[in-house]
Ligand SMILES: [Zn+2]
């Protein structure tokens with residue numbers, strides 16, 4: 001039993017490490033591939049289970065892309081912010097929201113429209129890819 005729980009903890013750590021290091025949206029299969037490339041032996045089903053667990057704890061954000069694959073990123077969705085996504089390498093930077101809050105105010109003043117919320121992603125090139 002001790003061996004089993006050690007495996008579970010280690011797998012969770014390794015998955016979290018890959019996500020922190022990559023800072024881009026990754027599918028379970030892509031994470032599994034990166035773990036294998038790094039010499040870690042973690043079953044794909046374990047990757048899926050841990051991603052669900054981390055997401056339920058609010059440590060990951062998920063998005064489903066055009067190919068139907070769900071990809072995950074370390075993020076705190078409760079803390080409102082936006083993402084700037086590099087179109088070359090996929091790296092994700094958190095973007096502060098204050099400028100957008102100002103826009104919300106000016107929209108109310110100019111058109112009388114009151115926004116309840118917004119969702120926005122920014123695309124471009126990260127520092128390394130410029
Ligand atoms: Zn984020």
Ligand SMILES: [Zn+2]
Nearest residue numbers: 086089126129
């Ligand atoms: Zn980049």
Ligand SMILES: [Zn+2]
Nearest residue numbers: 080081097100
């Ligand atoms: Zn915002």
